[in-house]
Amino acid sequence: MGKKQLFLYAFRKSIPVMLGFLFLGAAYGIVLQAGGLTWIWALYTSLAIYAGSMQFALLPLMASGASLPTIALMTLMVNSRHLFYGLSFLDVFRGMGARYPYMIFSLTDETYSVLCSCRQDPEFSAMDHRACWYLALLHQLYWVTGSVVGALAGELLAFDTTGIDFSMTALFVVILVDQLKAGGRDALSSAGIAMALALTFLFLLGAERFLLPTLAATVLVLGILQTIRKGG
Amino acid sequence: MSSNTYQLLAVAVCALCTFLLRLAPFALFRRGMPPFLRDLAAKLPAAIIAVLVVYCLKGLPAGSFSSGLITLVSVAFVVLLHLWRKNTLLSIAMGTALYMLLLRLI
Numbered sequence: 001m002g003k004k005q006l007f008l009y010a011f012r013k014s015i016p017v018m019l020g021f022l023f024l025g026a027a028y029g030i031v032l033q034a035g036g037l038t039w040i041w042a043l044y045t046s047l048a049i050y051a052g053s054m055q056f057a058l059l060p061l062m063a064s065g066a067s068l069p070t071i072a073l074m075t076l077m078v079n080s081r082h083l084f085y086g087l088s089f090l091d092v093f094r095g096m097g098a099r100y101p102y103m104i105f106s107l108t109d110e111t112y113s114v115l116c117s118c119r120q121d122p123e124f125s126a127m128d129h130r131a132c133w134y135l136a137l138l139h140q141l142y143w144v145t146g147s148v149v150g151a152l153a154g155e156l157l158a159f160d161t162t163g164i165d166f167s168m169t170a171l172f173v174v175i176l177v178d179q180l181k182a183g184g185r186d187a188l189s190s191a192g193i194a195m196a197l198a199l200t201f202l203f204l205l206g207a208e209r210f211l212l213p214t215l216a217a218t219v220l221v222l223g224i225l226q227t228i229r230k231g232g
Numbered sequence: 233m234s235s236n237t238y239q240l241l242a243v244a245v246c247a248l249c250t251f252l253l254r255l256a257p258f259a260l261f262r263r264g265m266p267p268f269l270r271d272l273a274a275k276l277p278a279a280i281i282a283v284l285v286v287y288c289l290k291g292l293p294a295g296s297f298s299s300g301l302i303t304l305v306s307v308a309f310v311v312l313l314h315l316w317r318k319n320t321l322l323s324i325a326m327g328t329a330l331y332m333l334l335l336r337l338i
Contacts, residue, residue: 015321016320016321016324019325019328037239041239041243044240044243045243045246045247048243048244048247049243049246049247049250050247050250051250054246054250055246058242058243058246061242062238062239062242062243065238066242068241068242068245071242071245071246071249072245072246072248072249075245075246075249075250076249076253079249079250079253080253081280081283081284081287082250082253082254083253083256083257084257084276084280085254085257085280086254086255086256086257086258087257087265087269087273087276088273088276088277088280090257090258090261090264090265090273091264093258094258104251104254104255104258105251105254107254109284112280113281113284116277116281117320119277162332162335163328163331163332163335164328164332166303166306166327166328166331166332167324167325167327167328168288169285169288169289169303169307170306170307170310170323170324170327170328170331171324172281172284172285172288173285173307173310173311173314173327174310174314174320174323174324175281176278176281176282176285177311177314177315178314178320179277179278179281180278183278186275186278187275187278188278190275190276190278190279190282191278191279191281191282192282193279194278194279194280194282194283195282195283195285195286197283198282198283198286198287199286202286202290202293203293207290207291207293207294210290211283211287214283214286215280215283218279218280218283219272219276222272222275222276222279223268223272226268226271226272226275227268
């Protein structure tokens, strides 16, 4: 594949996230601007942090003058799920030379999921992994554009976009369906275990605290099951 | 500390912590992964994405019955449409359109 085809492949793969990031980014920009910050801050935060829910959470923290250690702790808690994403791409990213740090930096929920779905494409293994880089760049470009436009012209977006955030839920649902279809019984059982653990912890610990224990328990249980299967 | 300096630092701290979380697995396994972990990591995408789906739906138990129903119906619609047409964009666009429509009708 030539450079152009790689880019076109990445662009095609990036479209599902485009609408969601533009609108969610705009929503973020609007909230940021309503809190008295200018578009420069939308640009700075979306370029430097690039983590949707944490960027939203940071606004009230900054407004109330939370201490820097508090902000650090909040970030580590809210974004703890990102600890697990790299495990799936250790080898792929390592082979990407100068692009390696950016790939790590830009590994959001959405980019992680879309990269997992890319990996199921038959042409992926033979492909120059520069396509992953294009994809990651495009995703961040959508996010940055959305948030800056939202901060600049939020009030001009007159139509009611309530519910557009469902496109991110739909994205994860679609990728999960693909994973299950391609991954056979192994994928089905690990997703089933993960979902059962997630629901258990959701009801036990509540919506704000269930994520990290769920991910840790999922890795633990899958690891134990793998050991048992290998032993027997 | 002026308010601008504080905000600059606050964003920088948040950015650094986010990056460190994303970096951790790469720093931890710099010499490659042990085979056990490699096999485990192969099973993680399906599991993690399943958790992300629950994460997106985490507001359901505390929310109202009708908003929960709208969400579940839309998710089921996305699953069925995707099994049928196998078109990622179509599934996401139609699912989101249905969700937004139901929100306004009910």
